Amino acid sequence: MDAYYFTEMPYPYVPEAVEDAYGTSRVLLPNRYCDPRLVADLYNRYLDEYEYADELGLDLMLNEHHQTLTCLDAVVPISAAALVRRTRRARIAILGSPLPHRDNPVRVAEEIAMLDCISRGRIISGFVRGVPTEVQPSNAHPVFTRERFEEAHDLIVKAWTTPEPFNWEGRFWHLRYVNVWPRPYQQPHPPIWITGSSLESVTWVAQHQYTYACFLTPYEWTESLVNAYRRVCQEHGYPEPPPDKFAYLALVYVGETDAQAQEDGKGLLWYLQRRRHKWLNLPPGYVPPDQMAKAYRGVGGKPYAESWEGLQAKGIVIAGNPDTVIERVRYLHERCHIGHLLMMMQAGPMPTEKVRRSMELFAREVYPAIRELGVRQEARVS
Amino acid sequence: MAAATGAATTVELDGVSLELFTGGSGPPLLVLHDYEYLNAWQPFLAALAADYRVLVPSHPGFGRSSLPPTFDAIDDLAYFYLDLLRAQADPPVRVLGLGFGGWIAAEMATRCTHHIARLVLVDAVGIKVSDPTTRDIVDHFVIGPEEYLRLSWHDPALGTARHKLAGLGELTDEELVTLLRNRQSTALYGWKPFLHNPKLRSWLRRIDVPTLVLWGESDRIVTPAYGRVWADAIPGARFVTLPAAGHYPYLEQPEAFVAAVAAFLAAGAPTAPSAAH
Numbered sequence: 075m076d077a078y079y080f081t082e083m084p085y086p087y088v089p090e091a092v093e094d095a096y097g098t099s100r101v102l103l104p105n106r107y108c109d110p111r112l113v114a115d116l117y118n119r120y121l122d123e124y125e126y127a128d129e130l131g132l133d134l135m136l137n138e139h140h141q142t143l144t145c146l147d148a149v150v151p152i153s154a155a156a157l158v159r160r161t162r163r164a165r166i167a168i169l170g171s172p173l174p175h176r177d178n179p180v181r182v183a184e185e186i187a188m189l190d191c192i193s194r195g196r197i198i199s200g201f202v203r204g205v206p207t208e209v210q211p212s213n214a215h216p217v218f219t220r221e222r223f224e225e226a227h228d229l230i231v232k233a234w235t236t237p238e239p240f241n242w243e244g245r246f247w248h249l250r251y252v253n254v255w256p257r258p259y260q261q262p263h264p265p266i267w268i269t270g271s272s273l274e275s276v277t278w279v280a281q282h283q284y285t286y287a288c289f290l291t292p293y294e295w296t297e298s299l300v301n302a303y304r305r306v307c308q309e310h311g312y313p314e315p316p317p318d319k320f321a322y323l324a325l326v327y328v329g330e331t332d333a334q335a336q337e338d339g340k341g342l343l344w345y346l347q348r349r350r351h352k353w354l355n356l357p358p359g360y361v362p363p364d365q366m367a368k369a370y371r372g373v374g375g376k377p378y379a380e381s382w383e384g385l386q387a388k389g390i391v392i393a394g395n396p397d398t399v400i401e402r403v404r405y406l407h408e409r410c411h412i413g414h415l416l417m418m419m420q421a422g423p424m425p426t427e428k429v430r431r432s433m434e435l436f437a438r439e440v441y442p443a444i445r446e447l448g449v450r451q452e453a454r455v456s
Numbered sequence: 457m458a459a460a461t462g463a464a465t466t467v468e469l470d471g472v473s474l475e476l477f478t479g480g481s482g483p484p485l486l487v488l489h490d491y492e493y494l495n496a497w498q499p500f501l502a503a504l505a506a507d508y509r510v511l512v513p514s515h516p517g518f519g520r521s522s523l524p525p526t527f528d529a530i531d532d533l534a535y536f537y538l539d540l541l542r543a544q545a546d547p548p549v550r551v552l553g554l555g556f557g558g559w560i561a562a563e564m565a566t567r568c569t570h571h572i573a574r575l576v577l578v579d580a581v582g583i584k585v586s587d588p589t590t591r592d593i594v595d596h597f598v599i600g601p602e603e604y605l606r607l608s609w610h611d612p613a614l615g616t617a618r619h620k621l622a623g624l625g626e627l628t629d630e631e632l633v634t635l636l637r638n639r640q641s642t643a644l645y646g647w648k649p650f651l652h653n654p655k656l657r658s659w660l661r662r663i664d665v666p667t668l669v670l671w672g673e674s675d676r677i678v679t680p681a682y683g684r685v686w687a688d689a690i691p692g693a694r695f696v697t698l699p700a701a702g703h704y705p706y707l708e709q710p711e712a713f714v715a716a717v718a719a720f721l722a723a724g725a726p727t728a729p730s731a732a733h
Contacts, residue, residue: 102598210598217644353598358643363636370623370632 075407075447078135078167079127079433080323081420082345083120083146083153087112093143098351100142101210113146119426120146121156126430128161130437135167135323135416137202140175140211144348151185158193166193169267169287169416170200174219175212179226180252183233187258195259200267200287201227203275209357217359222246224278234263267321271295273302280306280315287321287416292388296322296410317413317448322406325385326417327393328435338432339393340382344422396439403444413448462497462505462512466520469543470536472527475520477512480505483573484549485721486541487512488557490579490704491642492596492604494620494635495519500706503714507722508550513540515560517641519634530582530645530653534563541571548573550721555579555677555703556642559651562686565667566659575667576717577686579675579703583657584649585685593651594677597643608703610674618707660689667693668720672701672708694720 088099088107096103124134136153139145147153150168157166166189171182190197203223209216225244229252232240239253258264267285270276279286280303288296300320307315325342329335356369385391389410392402406412417436420429462479477497485508489495495514504510515533517523526532537560541549550573553561558580565575585592596604601624602612609615620627622635646652667690671683680697687695696716701709 213648215643215647217640217647351598353600358597358636359640363633363640366636366640367629367632370636 075317075403075413075415075444075449076133076165077415077417077436077441077444078133078165079124080135080137080416080418081120081123081429082137082139082144082418083116084344084420084422085113085116085143085146086344086423088143093349097349098354099144099348100139100207100351101354102351103143105141108143116146120420121153121160123420123426123429123433124157125160127433127437128157128164130433131163131441132433132437133165133167134161135169137169137200138172139205140208142207144345151189154189154197155192158189158196161196165196165198167198167267167414167416168200169198169269170202172204172208172212173201173226173230174222175204175208175214176226178249179229179247180233180249180254182226183230183254186230186264187234187254187256190259190264191256193259195264197258197260197264198267199264200269201230202269206355206357206360207351209360210354215359216357218246219360220274231263231266234258271299273299276302277306279303280312281310283312283315283319285319285321285414287323287414289323289416290325290390291322292390293406293409296389296412300411315411317407317411320410320412321414321416322410322412323416323418324389324406325391325393325421326399326415326419326432326436327391328399328432328440329393329395330435332394332398335393335395335398336382338424338428339391341424341428342391342393342418342421343382343385344424345418346385396435396443399436399440400443403440404447407444407447415444462501462510464520467513467540470539471524472516472536473522474516474540475514477501478510480508480510482508483547484509484511484544486537486544486549486551488537488551488553488560489515489518490555490557491638491646492608492621492635493555493638493704494631498707498710500710500714503710504552504717507718511544511549513537515557515641517644518638523641523644528644530559530563533560533645534567537561538564538568538571544571550574550576552576552717553578553580554706556581556646556651558582559646559653559656562656562660562663563653565663565665566656569663569665572665574721575663575665576670576720577667578670578705578713579672579678579683580669580686581646581651581678582653583660583682583686583689584652584654585657585682591650592678592682595650596677597639607676610672610700610702610708614708615702615704619704657685657689660686661691663690663693666720666723668717669693669695670705670713670716671695671697672703672705673697673699674701675703675705677703 136150138147138150186199225246233252233254239251242249267287268279269287276299327339462477465476467474467476514521551561558577559582581593601621605612605615669687671680687693698705706713
């Protein structure tokens with residue numbers, strides 16, 4: 075089991091009343107509420123925390139979102155670049171590049187290859203379709219996000235693995251000379267991870283034998299996706315997928331005691347409590363009409379409205395003293411075959427001292443007990 | 457009034473299984489519907505069917521019409537409906553384009569008017585008028601149905617009763633899914649550039665059939681000022697506004713709407729447009 079430290083780099087200074095007035099923390103909330111002097115402090119604080127995670131022996135995960143106070147990491151190659159020269163050991167999982175929303179996939183191939191070379195092969199290249207509210211900032215066509223994702227992916231992998239110029243005249247992108255310098259440090263290319271929460275996405279990921287990452291899904295949902303991945307492997311005659319093929323993102327807080335973790339860990343809920351604008355979250359064609367109808371009827375979706383206790387029961391929140399967290403991670407691994415634990419350990423106004431203490435407890439007391447989980451199982455399989 | 461109900465038929469053309477409501481008798485009148493709209497045999501169609509054989513297709517990807525995998529741009533709809541007109545070629549067809557349908561009708565008429573007798577554009581989207589920071593067309597994808605009614609109806613209370621919109625009032629599952637599929641197809645054809653073709657305005661001068669541009673005075677989806685730009689760009693076009701009506705004047709003021717359209721459609725044989733407006 076590998077563990078990755080993650081923060082969305084929130085901007086926690088906008089009053090709730092302002093968010094309420096605009097009905098959202100994204101896209102429509104005016105950037106006049108963003109003070110760049112405070113942002114400078116935040117960036118440096120968050121990057122320092124990432125560096126500390128590297129010192130503690132954790133791997134790192136970064137993501138990007140656009141036009142939102144929930145995530146100041148708007149350009150993930152920039153935060154990754156800021157970290158590759160200041161860290162020495164950690165793998166950096168970029169999860170990920172929002173492919174349908176990028177104007178030129180070859181540029182993504184170049185960014186990742188360059189980071190991979192500077193870091194001497196410490197990059198994990200995640201590709202994401204982008205949440206619904208990425209549609210408005212990029213203005214990418216919401217009806218074709220899956221098709222654009224797949225074409226961009228095909229183009230990037232070909233750009234990484236073709237040792238000479240080639241021509242690409244596809245449906246969405248036209249490039250007549252693709253010949254990226256540098257090539258990636260890891261050959262043939264960095265590990266590819268894909269996020270998802272649906273049977274369509276898991277099928278595609280399993281067919282490509284990439285690592286599938288579930289974010290904040292309840293146990294039974296994660297388990298059914300993992301089992302779907304396994305079924306695709308069986309159908310195609312691929313080997314039983316090892317835990318390395320599965321990543322899970324949870325909100326994680328380790329305290330000195332269960333009581334303290336239950337109290338301080340609630341700071342992680344900030345992310346789930348942001349205002350969700352009904353119509354921004356339902357761009358046309360993002361999901362098929364029958365699924366969209368369910369969303370209009372208020373059926374389904376991720377359990378953002380769950381209670382703190384409910385989120386823990388579903389595995390979305392892992393909080394407690396080191397022993398409790400070990401037990402929860404072990405259960406997650408055994409039930410859902412997870413080999414990579416992605417840990418959102420900071421959210422909203424959670425102070426750096428608490429975040430660092432939680433990281434320390436995880437690294438020193440939890441990690442040694444769970445480190446070998448996936449490895450042993452994988453060894454048994456092979 | 458004849459043809460209180462239009463018969464729904466299915467026409468196979470260009471790989472599309474097309475839902476087509478037809479009713480009435482007389483010269484053919486093609487009615488192209490709008491977005492945010494559930495295509496059905498509305499009272500204004502029944503009224504027009506007194507004098508015309510009214511043909512009301514659901515656009516490919518809308519209603520019960522299929523969507524071929526190659527259709528993803530307004531050109532596809534323009535060529536498709538030109539093919540449908542060619543199949544009705546004798547006599548030439550009057551074309552009534554409503555909103556999004558007005559955009560399709562204009563794209564057809566700038567390409568070829570061999571099979572078009574007269575053209576009526578009603579509260580049409582499709583052209584860019586203002587500077588880059590001004591939206592000419594309301595972005596209905598990020599507002600709820602109540603706000604949409606407020607902008608698209610002179611009397612939103614009337615709209616609540618007459619206009620089926622996703623997220624508003626009681627809808628059957630089939631109606632809701634159809635409205636959401638219509639919405640997806642609207643995005644398919646009109647996401648970027650947003651519900652317009654940057655080149656269309658300059659080609660409107662090619663339209664050489666009598667044209668009426670008809671606008672709801674209270675339309676705030678696309679305003680009457682925007683409508684006037686349409687009329688100015690089409691040689692000889694007349695511009696008429698309807699009081700106490702918004703973006704859907706045929707639903708809000710069906711009698712006044714039908715009177716204005718019928719008067720224009722019935723006027724004499726097709727005449728050559730004047731050289732300048």
